Amino acid sequence: MKITGLVTVIICGALLIFYAMDFPDFGDGTSPASTYLSPYFIEHTIEDANVPNIVTTVLADYRGYDTMYETTVVFTAGLACFFLLRRKESQNPPARFYRHTPTGITLRIEEGGKLPAEGSKVFMRIDSLWAPDSLIIKNTCRLVIAFIQLFALYVVAHGHHSPGGGFQGGVLLGSSIILFAISNDLRRSIKRFNEKTSAILGALGVLLYAGTGFLCLLLGAHFLNYKALAPIFRSTAAMARSHGILCVEIGVAFAVMAVMIWIYYNLSSAGKHDEGL
Amino acid sequence: MDIIYSAKPLIAILVSLFVIPILISSRSDNTREAWTFVAAILKFIIIASMAPLVLKGAQIQFTLFEVMPHLAIKLKVDSFGLLFALVSSPLWIITSVYSIGYMRTLKEHSQTRYYCYFAMSLSATIGVAFSANLLTLYLFYEMLSFATYPLVTHHQDQEARSSGRKYLLYILGSSIAFVLPAMLFIYIKTGTFEFVPQGFMAGHFTHGTLLVLLLMFVFGFAKAGIMPFHSWLPAAMVAPTPVSALLHAVAVVKVGVFCVARVITGVFGTKLLLSTDLNTVVCYIASFTIIAASLIALSQDGLKRRLAFSTIGQLSYIVLGVALLSPLAVTGGILHIAMHAFGKITLFFCAGAIFAASGIKNISDMVGIGKRMPITMTCFLIGSLSVIGLPPCGGFISKWYLVLGTLEAGKMFFLFVLLVSSLLNAAYFLPIVYRAFFCTDEESMFENTVNEVPTWCLVPLCITASISVILFFFPQPFLKLAHMTAQTLIGG
Amino acid sequence: MENLIHMIGAKFNYIAYIILMMIGLYALIAKNNLVKKIIGMSIFQTSIILFYVSTAYKTGKAIPIVEHGHGAHSVIHATDYINPLPHVLMLTAIVVSVATLGVALALAIKVYRQYGTLEEDDINSQIRIQAGK
């Protein structure tokens, strides 16, 4: 297999490099790619949508339809991970670990053994890979998470003017929760942001995107033509586009955040949502 | 020539298909069989009602669907098709009577399935008879192959399984491997499939291509049983006897020769074949089959197998007659479809009756059976005479025309073939009858008590036997139809 | 020769992406461990992203955000900014590759749960033993 692989790779690579020699030079501003469509986007972004960030305009408006499916892909991945991995374990998993907080003794309770009461102050449920000295990590993370989230909101909201937008902001939001889950444990994170929330929020985010588009359709314009929203926002067509872009960006942020968390839950605990990283 | 547009041919085809749901849902055996009769009789009435028009020289046409641009599933009733339909549809009624007797006597299983597929087979047969173009013909041809498979394998045992395999391998294999590509090739070159009196092939192909295409059709329609594509027929004899009787003496095999005849006359055209002399090739192939099949028949001990080989030989008579392309020979060949049908079905009915009454399948065990089943064996004698071609049976007339046709075409070799094979026919049929009646009491394998089969079985074979005789004296309307066909196709 | 060197210098972005891509492809074909294959797949997809983004680059031009967008009186010149379209496309491609990675990992976890290993030949021998039974 190794030799076959090597031969394939060398042949493919040689062919690709050979043909690549006819391509435009790196940084060539006169290639067709740079001179045919992109000037339109660059020159009309302000006029069409009043958004200085051209990538945002193209992403959420000119090619907004692609982006809707991009969001759907994210959602699909979350759903797929859930569908493939999630399993409801019986009430008595193979073995659980408890830490007796006053003494620091760790108990391993085999399947079917008597478990401490759920709200017990003395016994703390821990993961099998639990490390005791997490004070600094926990507190730092607790401190940082808020700022991450604040920054994420800025990234979402300020995508019109600076690099950023729904995806980036959504990932940041999601990672803040994931950081919480890593620094504490999965169960505590699930208690705060449970599976149902993430699943519904993920779908809702995409729905916000598609729904905005559908609203345009209902208002008589083509799907995702935010211009039709002008009466609702009481603004000009260009501003309506700008607002429309914000709406869908928020949808994207919700979807990405929720799905990131959902995927993390499923992957980290192999679908059990019990013990995890 | 008048062309009448009417849905009658379609109804004639569909009537037996529509009855299938009723057959499946009927609660008792009696209602089921009653409905079979209704369908069979209706079918016959519809077909017969078209006869006066066709005899006057009209054609009935009906176009169903245009399945491809300029290519439709189309039905046409002309004299040739009508003749074939007129042979098979009344025989279905008679066979249904016989089936009831046979199947009930032997307490066969899955009778509903049996009647359903039987009805379907008849639809396909009439469909072939009324096809107006090659595509429609092929469609019904394949439908017939599939509809008969469950009938051939009715017993569902190891023997039925291997026979069924052989059956499909020959019939389906040859049609997919030979007929289909030949059809496509012709379609690409000519752009039409419509059967017309002088064919549509002229001027499109070279001599060699024509020969290859002709052979692809002749062998591809394996239902015609032309050697070496014949051995499915003896294998198919594992089927219950009514199936062998109607399908493997009349419907299926005649569909094969009908297709060959249609292709020779309607696709290639007589002028083209005569000018290239390709028909002689087919004549030689048919002659070989006639002689070889008769010789093999001599050595068969199973009665049904002997009948099967006899059928193979007789089918090639028809092919030979058509391929000679002289008006009288064509008339004879086409008439032979009818005459042989009545004769051979009688023989099969007799074979079935013998089996149902005594369980005997082999000829060597039948010594003295004539005394036990006199009516059956008398009918057997009549059937044999018809197939051999001796008066006072219908087979004589068709053979007479065939002989005249060889003389007309000036091909003495084939006259010789016909005569030799008639002798061989006599040699493999008459000893059976002789041994059945004339034997001493010591030789007889049976006690001298008359023990005929149930009336349900006996009546049909008497009817077909008497029709065979009647056809000698009153060969109309079949003779008229055959004449008309020969005239339209050959123009002579 | 000089020509060749010039060419390589001017088109190094393509060469870089092709090398990355081949590394990914090699891992996909030759590696035995499923996670390594998944990593290879990721590299493979990333290389295409690199290719696209590199085509968007124009030497010395600004990122595609209009300067002083609001209230600016000056006319916007397309030649001042790099091409935004490949970036947009690649945002989609990145998301797709992340999603694929997620699903691949989920499947790998399922495979691990099933066979207790991620080495492909081990799995295959287990399958063969099962089939032999």
Added chain:
Amino acid sequence: MVQQLPALLIIVPLLTALVVAMASWISPRLCLPLTFSGLALSLAASIGVLMEVIAHGPVTYTMGGWNAPMGIVYVIDYLSSPILVVITSVAILNLISARKSVEESFPGKTGAFYSLYILFTTGMIGIVATGDAFNLYVLLEIAALTGYSLIGLGNDRAPLASLNYLFIGTIGASFYLLGVGYLYIATGTLNMADLARFMPQMADNSMVLFAFIICMTGLFIKMALFPMHGWLPNAYSFSSTAATGVIAPLTTKVMIYAMIRVGLYVFTPAYIFNTLHMSKAIVWVAIAAIVMGSLLALAQKSLLKMLTYIIVAEVGYMVGGFFLGNRMGITGATLHIINDAAMTLCLFMAAGAISYKLKDDSFASMKGLFRKMPVTMIGFGAGALAVIGIPPTCGFFSKWYLITGGMEAGQYGFVAALLFSSLVNAVLFFRIFEIAHFEPFADPHDHHHHGHSETVNEAPLSMVVPLLVVAAALIVLGIYSGDIVTKIIQSAIPAGIV
């Protein structure tokens, strides 16, 4: 409303998928009715669009109101509209048929299953309807991701099969993406019609040549053209029948559609058939696919595996037909997309019903099936006849065009391969019929007289009825194939092709 149909066609299922995903957490009972109504609306929209196309010609829909080439447009023309109807009908029929087995196989996850199922359909619809080369990639990935996950939850070996499918599918999709990238840097546009406009002046551009090679390679991998078919048999036979029922009829066929779309409407026929000299070679690959697919199918011992190899052979039919490069061949390939989807659906639905009842799909377990499940076997028989190519089932007619095309192009190897595979298919199916019909061997002395009391073991009505509908559709499609060809497909093929 009519001009919004192209959007509704795909947006309605998308919205439904999202709502179903949410409903599964709130009120799981609602999932099935929602799924059904979403797909039904989509089916209605697709039929509406088809009518519109037949009546008034191709429909274009600009997403977001941006005209091509700036924005993304949907182009529903003679080529895509019939395929859309096929996709939506396949999805809805299989949904009805699969309901019982979904509830049985995925307890607690039915909502997720339905949601993924609709998303898969959405992806397929999008691939067919889109007029943008990059948008096609995105939708390709949606269909692929949902496909991986639907396949991954099957029997024990499904996850590994699905993972291998994922690796190969990702390579294929990435190749396609790379090809689109090459086209983009060569022309600067992503819109298909716009790309085609550039083609005449690009005839000797090596970037376009390489874009063609790599795009087609990507699509060939995705459609499992021999010898890149390795992923398909395992992926399709180890997954749940509910999922295969929709994936098997659609995935390969839609990929072939994508090939035809990209071939005819991006690279243009003049370029691929006249400028390049590859079509002959590709036809030979297709011939190899047909022959090897048929032979490998012969070697299988279980129903689903056999069907998957038949798919491999059928892919060869269509790829070969397209690269014959003449009108007949392309007509045949296009018609066969429709017909083969129906045939495959019929066979897989029957196989689904059989394995739902028997919990097994090996040939050995099918003994006496004609007696136990007569109706299912009738449906199976209809599918089998269509695959063999017996008139008046639809399989005959598409094969007809393909063979005619092969003869016109002088590709007798292709003709022979088609006939060979028909014969092999006949053997394959009659082998099954024999087992189902004969075994266990009836005792010759025991002529039992049971009538129809033995139908007790038939599959549930919800499986049998859709199966019979598809079986009937096979014949209807056959009978009306003349209309389909003259009214729709002939207009789909550019006038330059003779």
